[in-house]
Amino acid sequence: MKFVAFERAKQGTGASRRLRNTGKTPGIVYGGEGEPLLxxxxxxxxxxxxxxxAFHASILDMELGGKAAKVLLRDVQMHxxxxxxxxxxxxxxxxxxxxxxxxxxxxxxxxxxxAVKFEHCVVNHVMSEIDxxxxxxxxxxxxxxxxxxxxxxxxxxxxxxxxxxxxTAVTRGKPNPVIxxxxxxxxxxxxxxxxxxxxxxxxxxxEGKGEAKGDAKAAPAGKAAAGKAAAPAAKAPAAKAPAAKKK
Numbered sequence: 001m002k003f004v005a006f007e008r009a010k011q012g013t014g015a016s017r018r019l020r021n022t023g024k025t026p027g028i029v030y031g032g033e034g035e036p037l038l039x040x041x042x043x044x045x046x047x048x049x050x051x052x053x054a055f056h057a058s059i060l061d062m063e064l065g066g067k068a069a070k071v072l073l074r075d076v077q078m079h080x081x082x083x084x085x086x087x088x089x090x091x092x093x094x095x096x097x098x099x100x101x102x103x104x105x106x107x108x109x110x111x112x113x114x115a116v117k118f119e120h121c122v123v124n125h126v127m128s129e130i131d132x133x134x135x136x137x138x139x140x141x142x143x144x145x146x147x148x149x150x151x152x153x154x155x156x157x158x159x160x161x162x163x164x165x166x167x168t169a170v171t172r173g174k175p176n177p178v179i180x181x182x183x184x185x186x187x188x189x190x191x192x193x194x195x196x197x198x199x200x201x202x203x204x205x206x207e208g209k210g211e212a213k214g215d216a217k218a219a220p221a222g223k224a225a226a227g228k229a230a231a232p233a234a235k236a237p238a239a240k241a242p243a244a245k246k247k
Contacts, residue, residue, distance in 0.1 A: 001054055002061040003045065005029075008038040016087070025085045029062070029071060032092030039064065039090075046085055050076065057103045058141045059093055070136065072099065093136045100170065103140055104129045105179065109148040115182045119152040127179040130158065131170040138166030147180065156180035 008019070008026060016026045025043045030036040049055045055073060062071045075089040093099070105128060115121040130143065145161050157176045158169055171177060 001049065001052070001058065002063065003041065003049060005039040005041050005062055005064045007065060008040040011038055020084070020086070025088060027088040027090065029064075029069075029090045029092060032094055034092065037064075041088065043085060046088065047083070050085070053104060054141050057101065057139075059136055059139060060090070062090065070095075072101070095136055098133050098135055099139060100131065100133050101139060102129045102131055104142045106142045106144045107147055107180070108144055109146055110150070112148045113150040115150040115152050115154065120185060121150075121152055122183045122185055123147060123150060124181045124183050125179075126181055127177065130179075131172075132163070132167050133170055134167045138164065140164045140167060143167075145179070150180070150182055152182060152184060154182050 005027070011026075019026050019040060020043070023043050024040045025046050027039045027041055028036055029039055060071050060073065062069045070093040071090040072093055073088070074091045075087075076085060077087040078084070079086055105125075107123075107125060110116055110123045113123070116123060132140075132143075143161070143163060145156070147156070150156070155178045158171065158179055159176050161179070163169060
């Protein structure tokens, strides 16, 4: 991919802010035999270029002052909430010096595998990119991973994939990490639960009837008992007030 950059004379927070207000993005080019160089790019063109995968993982042709140079994208600083690129870094490429880069993994033919097609499993992508080292001429845009041989219960490790010629994987921690795993989908138990529901409801109905009848029978007895208990209290004579003594 190609892009056009221009030399930037001023630096600092204020100068960068004024540059962004005019639709430009400040940047820097470093590495190689030359000194670090301040540059500026058209923001709209840069914004659309950043949406392409190749812009992040391939050698770029930078046109600066009528001369072409090979560079790699190294860092992008985005605004916290606005769709704006605040700063961008590029590194010069030396044809004889090995590069250390992250390249994306492209998974293909998963739907043709036995695990997905016949065993109804789900393929889980554990890693979406890997670290590699290689010469600039051997740098791949991406690494393709064939998943057609997956079966139930399998896991695909890094050393089981084929890397392009001249490319070496770089690992940290685990020497041979898992990049893909096959997950079995649990069978639904809803039909069994639905079949058991009518039986449970049928068993509960007689108990409900019995309870209702029992409550109905118990209600009159309760009322009668309450009436008997209240009757003596009603028949009890009221206490007579003492007669006033005659003087």
